[in-house]
Amino acid sequence: MFFIITAFAAIITTIIWYVKAPGDKYRLSLLVFIFWGATLMWFVDHVMAYFIEGGEFFEINLDATILGISTTIIGLLIWMIALLVSDPKGIWKRVLKQRQSA
Amino acid sequence: MACFIAPMTQAIITTVIQKSIEKKEKVSGIDQSRKPRISWSRKLGWLNKLLWGGVALLAFEHLWHGEIVPWPPFLTAMENPTDIGPMLMEIATIGVAMAVFVTFVWWVIVLIADAKVKSIPRIKGSSTSEGVA
Numbered sequence: 001m002f003f004i005i006t007a008f009a010a011i012i013t014t015i016i017w018y019v020k021a022p023g024d025k026y027r028l029s030l031l032v033f034i035f036w037g038a039t040l041m042w043f044v045d046h047v048m049a050y051f052i053e054g055g056e057f058f059e060i061n062l063d064a065t066i067l068g069i070s071t072t073i074i075g076l077l078i079w080m081i082a083l084l085v086s087d088p089k090g091i092w093k094r095v096l097k098q099r100q101s102a
Numbered sequence: 103m104a105c106f107i108a109p110m111t112q113a114i115i116t117t118v119i120q121k122s123i124e125k126k127e128k129v130s131g132i133d134q135s136r137k138p139r140i141s142w143s144r145k146l147g148w149l150n151k152l153l154w155g156g157v158a159l160l161a162f163e164h165l166w167h168g169e170i171v172p173w174p175p176f177l178t179a180m181e182n183p184t185d186i187g188p189m190l191m192e193i194a195t196i197g198v199a200m201a202v203f204v205t206f207v208w209w210v211i212v213l214i215a216d217a218k219v220k221s222i223p224r225i226k227g228s229s230t231s232e233g234v235a
Contacts (some may be wrong), residue, residue: 002163006159029151030151030155033148033151033152033155034151034154034155034156034158034159035155035159036152036155036207037151037152037153037154037155037156037157037159037204038155038156038158038159038160039156040152040156040200040203040204040207041106041109041156041157041160041200041203041204042160042163043203044196044199044200044203045105045196045200048195048196048199049196067163067166070162070166071159071162071163074158074159074162075155075158075159078155078158
């Protein structure tokens with residue numbers, strides 16, 4: 001289930017990135033790469049596990065669903081930190097200037 | 103168990119290579135070139151983001167399943183000698199397959215991007231396509 005949720009997140013972020021392209025002010029391409037990287041790796045993991053161990057291809061249960069949601073949150077968190085560090089709107093500079101002038 | 107170790111090792115190597123190429127490109131002034139092309143540092147940047155992004159989320163999944171812990175030896179399989187062999191086997195099979203597959207997908211992306219850039223008519227002053235950092 002976490003594979004499906006991450007793949008879904010990858011597709012949605014790719015569509016949003018494409019709509020906003022060629023501008024990438026908020027580094028949406030980073031989020032696209034994060035989700036696609038994980039999706040591709042889990043795809044290989046699922047395929048190999050299916051052929052080696054057998055059983056179901058998709059693990060559909062509550063634990064896998066919560067894990068999928070959690071990994072999506074982790075992906076968003078990494079992107080958010082990268083966004084705040086790079087600060088494309090210059091918010092930190094403006095806040096610091098405001099505090100200095102106050 | 104620890105399949106993400108293989109793509110993580112690749113990510114470390116490709117990140118070092120990217121930084122080195124980036125320095126060389128800055129020195130040679132490739133960005134000032136009027137040829138419509140995507141620099142290798144940028145292309146490797148895409149691969150690094152794919153690898154590091156995947157590794158980060160896979161590491162979280164392993165943490166979730168209790169396969170890695172935030173204290174030494176970090177990998178729970180290392181605590182039991184009988185688990186070390188299967189762990190190494192998993193890294194060598196699934197881990198390497200993950201790294202190879204991600205690299206293959208990146209290579210396809212690079213081929214498409216290069217073809218797209220070549221098909222763009224030459225515009226005075228433009229160097230590379232925008233959109234993907």
